[in-house]
Amino acid sequence: MDKNEFWQIIDSTKQASQGDQQRQQQALISCLESYPPEQILEFECQLRQHVLEADTFLIMAAQKIIDGYVSEDPYLYFRCWLVGQGEAVFTEALRNPDSLAALLEEPYQEFEALLYVAGMAYAARTGKQTEDDTFPRAVAITRGLDYADSVTKGEDWTENQLPKMLPRLWRKFGTL
Numbered sequence: 001m002d003k004n005e006f007w008q009i010i011d012s013t014k015q016a017s018q019g020d021q022q023r024q025q026q027a028l029i030s031c032l033e034s035y036p037p038e039q040i041l042e043f044e045c046q047l048r049q050h051v052l053e054a055d056t057f058l059i060m061a062a063q064k065i066i067d068g069y070v071s072e073d074p075y076l077y078f079r080c081w082l083v084g085q086g087e088a089v090f091t092e093a094l095r096n097p098d099s100l101a102a103l104l105e106e107p108y109q110e111f112e113a114l115l116y117v118a119g120m121a122y123a124a125r126t127g128k129q130t131e132d133d134t135f136p137r138a139v140a141i142t143r144g145l146d147y148a149d150s151v152t153k154g155e156d157w158t159e160n161q162l163p164k165m166l167p168r169l170w171r172k173f174g175t176l
Contacts (some may be wrong), residue, residue, distance in 0.1 A: 001035070001042035006050075007087035009043070014086045024084060025113045032121030037134075040125060044118035044136030047083065048145035054079040054094060057154040058165070062097035065162055065169045066107050076147055077110035084111040101168035 009031055017024035032040050063078045064070045082090055085103070092099045118136040123129060132138070140146075163170040 001039045001046060003046060006043060006046035010084065011086040011088075014084065021084070021111055021113060025117055028114075028117040029121045029124070032118060033124050035121075035125070037122060037126050040118050040122045041136050041139050043121075044140050045143060045145055047114065047118065048140045048147070050083045050090065051076070051079045051147065052145065052150050054082055054090070055150045055152050056094070057152055057156050058097045059093065060152060061157050061162055061165055062093070062100055062169055064159075065166055065174050066100070066104065066109065068107070068173075068175065073112075074108075074110065076115075077112040080114040081109040081111040084114050098166045098168045101166075101172050104172070107173055 009028065013024050013027040013031060016027050032043055035043070059079065059082070060070055060075060063075055067074065067078070082093055085093075089100075089103060119131065122136050123131075126134075128134070133142075157165060163174060
């Protein structure tokens with residue numbers, strides 16, 4: 001599965017679910033179950049590559065403004081949410097995180113469940129009920145796609161820089 005097919009799956013399930021993450025999660029699992037196990041593994045690797053790509057200080061600043069804080073798990077789940085929004089939103093947010101102001105109405109956006117769709121589809125497709133080193137998560141980690149090893153890219157910031165860094169998000173969600 002290449003990058004284009006990955007985004008096609010994300011975009012089509014996002015559209016079909018009409019913004020309901022539980023429906024999107026189920027649609028992703030159903031879609032992936034129809035793929036050979038090797039392609040489900042590739043979906044997981046693509047997902048992880050994009051989540052790691054979004055590990056930037058600017059994306060972290062956006063999450064800080066939106067949620068009021070940043071910590072490890074919520075920051076990971078926020079990046080999953082960003083991937084789950086589809087290619088256009090993801091690409092634009094990486095280019096300009098302030099663009100998220102036009103998309104969001106409420107703080108705290110997360111899509112933790114996206115982390116589990118490949119594993120669930122793989123289990124259903126292969127009939128394996130217990131995770132082992134053939135499962136998507138384990139394969140991706142052996143390929144060096146581990147969130148724990150991620151190094152945030154870009155320049156770090158201080159809280160007093162946030163209003164000028166991302167002014168539209170700051171006007172909508174910011175407080176010091």
